[in-house]
Amino acid sequence: MLKAKIQERDATVGVIGLGYVGLPLVLRFCAVGFSVIGFDVDESKLVKLKQGESYLDHIADREIAELAKQNFSATADFSQIAQCDTVLICVPTPIDRYREPDLSFVIDTVEAIVPHLRAEQLVVLESTTYPGTTDEELLPRVESTGLKVGVNIYLAYSPEREDPGNPNFTTQTIPKVVGGVTPTCLDVATALYQQVIDQVVPVSSTRVAEMSKLLENIHRAVNIGLVNEMKMVADSMDIDINEVINAAATKPFGFVPYRPGPGLGGHCIPIDPFYLTWKAREYGVNTRFIELAGEINSQMPQWVVSKVADGLNDHQKSIKGSRILILGIAYKKNINDSRESPGIEIIELLNNRGAQVDYTDPHIPQFPVKRDYNFNMASVELTQESLQGYDCVVLVTDHERFDYPLIADSAKLIVDTRGIFTNVNGNVVSA
DSSP, X not given: OHHHHHHTTOSEEEEEOOSTTHHHHHHHHHHTTOEEEEEOSOHHHHHHHHTTOOSSTTSOHHHHHHHTTSSEEEESOGGGGGGOSEEEEOOOOOBOTTSOBOOHHHHHHHHHHGGGOOSSOEEEEOSOOOTTHIIIIIHHHHHTTTOOBTTTBEEEEOOOOOOTTOTTOOTTTSOEEEEESSHHHHHHHHHHHHTTOSOEEEESOHHHHHHHHHHHHHHHHHHHHHHHHHHHHHHHTTOOHHHHHHHHTTSSSSOOOOOOOSOOOSSSTTTHHHHHHHHHHHTTOOOHHHHHHHHHHHHHHHHHHHHHXXXXXXXXXXXXXXXXXXXXXXXXXXXXXXXXXXHHHHHHHHHHTTOXXXXXXXXXXXXXXXXXXXXXXXXXXXXXXXXXXXXXXXXXXXXXXXXXXXXXXXXXXXXXSSSOOOOTTSOEEEO
């Protein structure tokens, strides 16, 4: 039986999508002795893995080099799915320009593996998605092979919970929610994750598991929207919102501090709420509260640009023609992931208003290729001379590698979206 094979760690694990979710899973399964095959259509990732090099800042080269000593291979050949006993799908689930779910990566992946599925395999979707995806999209495609889910092939959903760059939580220590299409599917999937995760949390269905992931991220999105709105109110009253948050956080119960910022970024929080609002319309439900938070958060880059305009006006300058440096285009500190980064939208907004915009980011030396943005830019080196050449610098991502004293001493004007700088020299605008 597959479950016994898993518990004896004789099963071969396939991981499709070797990014921020898939690669840590590869490392974890290899670390406990499983044979692992990684799949990715990005040839550059496969080359780096074969060379023992990491392409993610929070994973060291030495960790990738260790894979060469273990039973691991990386390929773009989906026919090797037939060699896998378990298949974990970790591909992107973005939204389109109309803020509707784009399941093309998931659907294309499932259709690519279907010809190679066989009896006694487990297929698990880890990509964040709306409730019903596993039942409605994966189940019929898997059973089109003639196999019967829950009888001779197993299907489950287990949402990823990676937090890149967070040193306090790892793939092993973050509890793992798992839902199966049938009780047998749940049993097999739970057995798999119990080999590598300290705490596995079984739930009654794939829909519960899918919804749980959305709730986690919508909870954050709504609270960030609240604190961003509070920031704008506090600013109009000349009150420091960060001091307010610090004071409120001394309450030992009933309050969780969230910090304002320039807008939401990353592969989850700016996107996931729209998966639920889209699906809710199918049931005649209007998710007004969630959509309002999304509206507030999506306005924050515009708010930052307005604060840049205010700061430059105080220096008798306009945005048009000004030289502006963006500090950080990663969506959060200490990583090299720029997906949905508000910094990139801020660059476009400033460009549209005639500014001459550069960026600096120690984790992203070259501006990445984007579907909606085409900026031929490279990271500027931070020196006293370079900083003094800009009319304004905008702190978007509070990387620990930034030399904040140098910035404070050298910049003519700082627009601070992260509450890092104190206005000791009268040159800081909070945004």
